[in-house]
Amino acid sequence: xxxxxxxxxxxxxxxxxxxxxxxxxxxxxxxxxxxxxxxxxxxxxxxxxxxxxxxxxxxxxxxxxxxxxxxxxxxxxxxxxxxxxxxxxxxxxxxxxxxxxxxxxxxxxxxxxxxxxxxxxxxxxxxxxxxxxxxxxxxxxxxxxxxxxxxxxxxxxxxxxxxxxxxxxxxxxxxxxxxxxxxxxxxxxxxxxxxxxxxxxxxxxxxxxxxxxxxxxxxxxxxxxxxxxxxxxxxxxxxxxxxxxxxxxxxxxxxxxxxxxxxxxxxxxxxxxxxxxxxxxxxxxxxxxxxxxxxxxxxxxxxxxxxxxxxxxxxxxxxxxxxxxxxxxxxxxxxxxxxxxxxxxxxxxxx
Amino acid sequence: xxxxxxxxxxxxxxxxxxxxxxxxxxxxxxxxxxxxxxxxxxxxxxxxxxxxxxxxxxxxxxxxxxxxxxxxxxxxxxxxxxxxxxxxxxxxxxxxxxxxxxxxxxxxxx
Numbered sequence: 246x247x248x249x250x251x252x253x254x255x256x257x258x259x260x261x262x263x264x265x266x267x268x269x270x271x272x273x274x275x276x277x278x279x280x281x282x283x284x285x286x287x288x289x290x291x292x293x294x295x296x297x298x299x300x301x302x303x304x305x306x307x308x309x310x311x312x313x314x315x316x317x318x319x320x321x322x323x324x325x326x327x328x329x330x331x332x333x334x335x336x337x338x339x340x341x342x343x344x345x346x347x348x349x350x351x352x353x354x355x356x357x358x359x360x361x362x363x364x365x366x367x368x369x370x371x372x373x374x375x376x377x378x379x380x381x382x383x384x385x386x387x388x389x390x391x392x393x394x395x396x397x398x399x400x401x402x403x404x405x406x407x408x409x410x411x412x413x414x415x416x417x418x419x420x421x422x423x424x425x426x427x428x429x430x431x432x433x434x435x436x437x438x439x440x441x442x443x444x445x446x447x448x449x450x451x452x453x454x455x456x457x458x459x460x461x462x463x464x465x466x467x468x469x470x471x472x473x474x475x476x477x478x479x480x481x482x483x484x485x486x487x488x489x490x491x492x493x494x495x496x497x498x499x500x501x502x503x504x505x506x507x508x509x510x511x512x513x514x515x516x517x518x519x520x521x522x523x524x525x526x527x528x529x530x531x532x533x534x535x536x537x538x539x540x541x542x543x544x545x546x547x548x549x550x551x552x553x554x555x556x557x558x559x560x561x562x563x564x565x566x567x568x569x570x571x572x573x574x575x576x577x578x579x580x581x582x583x584x585x586x587x588x589x590x591x592x593x594x595x596x
Numbered sequence: 597x598x599x600x601x602x603x604x605x606x607x608x609x610x611x612x613x614x615x616x617x618x619x620x621x622x623x624x625x626x627x628x629x630x631x632x633x634x635x636x637x638x639x640x641x642x643x644x645x646x647x648x649x650x651x652x653x654x655x656x657x658x659x660x661x662x663x664x665x666x667x668x669x670x671x672x673x674x675x676x677x678x679x680x681x682x683x684x685x686x687x688x689x690x691x692x693x694x695x696x697x698x699x700x701x702x703x704x705x706x
Contacts, residue, residue: 370706511637
């Protein structure tokens with residue numbers, strides 16, 4: 246069991262900044278995210294896009310914003326459960342919470358802050374009628390362990406970076422790799438495209454373009470895929486695995502069943518006070534929440550995180566007196582023993 | 597000031613909406629759909645309008661002169677499901693006076 250003060254669901258910019266504001270109040274944080282890395286949409290969808298409305302940054306790349314936030318919270322030693330999705334929540338008799346992920350990891354926390362953005366990123370599944378029957382029976386939307394494909398025949402479908410990168414990687418592992426895409430053009434880093442061209446010329450990757458997988462054949466498991474190339478006759482291509490890689494799309498997912506008030510795919514909160522949900526002790530901040538006048542902006546998420554942490558502190562320590570302290574005055578004391586503070590002014594007489 | 601234009605938008609349930617759209621606020625088709633809440637929040641404009649998610653996929657059903665597809669839009673559409681010849685990403689179509697009367701269907705959520 247992982248123990249913490251504030252369990253943050255979602256490691257996007259709002260979730261990461263929460264660690265800082267909580268740290269100033271000497272509260273420890275742990276973050277859960279379905280993605281394998283921190284940063285949320287900023288690292289998953291648009292790391293190379295510039296953002297222009299982060300205060301004091303005339304321009305900053307989304308990926309760099311993530312790196313800066315990670316640097317800013319480092320001394321507060323946040324814990325991370327990455328690549329797992331928060332699945333269930335149980336309120337305990339002492340008003341604390343246990344949150345369990347889809348992989349069974351349990352987290353015990355006094356406060357839960359949902360900073361889940363638009364939800365957890367789920368693979369986009371192509372509309373092939375019988376595809377659901379073959380999930381985990383030869384159809385995989387995410388490659389977890391490349392060795393799983395050792396000496397197997399693999400068909401990958403998709404035209405972006407992940408399709409290209411995995412096609413390249415699996416040529417060293419799988420018995421054969423076929424890449425199927427609707428067009429001859431691929432959208433990916435230039436060197437990945439060049440590498441696939443090279444492997445195709447060397448006979449290590451079979452390309453079928455412009456083409457689409459229309460069906461899956463097999464009895465208990467995938468034995469082949471039905472392919473239509475360039476509007477021609479459908480043909481069957483024998484394979485052990487079919488891996489559609491069409492990117493990820495966010496879904497609110499299991500959080501929708503936690504008994505929280507949901508409106509327009511977002512969690513209703515009390516914005517007059519502290520961004521608490523209808524369940525005391527559970528807060529929702531950033532893009533995942535809604536209230537009159539809500540704007541889904543990173544800078545609004547930062548503000549919400551700040552107020553939420555003050556409220557969380559009062560909930561944990563109802564009888565302690567506290568007033569907010571400026572970092573210019575109090576400095577920053579890390580849990581790792583480091584201290585940041587303003588240099589002392591020199592007071593000296595001029596003769 | 598540019599005049600408002602009329603758009604005929606069929607939502608994902610098949611209901612036709614005739615709406616007025618401003619042409620002087622640098623809005624695109626995805627944004628006007630969101631402003632009228634013709635598709636559920638969180639299911640459209642997920643990437644914010646960067647041609648990176650295709651949640652604003654729509655079908656154009658009138659003969660208006662549209663801006664040509666950029667390479668980015670074309671590539672994103674090639675990875676989108678249920679594509680037709682008249683598929684476009686709403687976020688890449690800026691609203692301007694010449695689009696008065698534009699007819700579109702919002703594509704199903706995938």
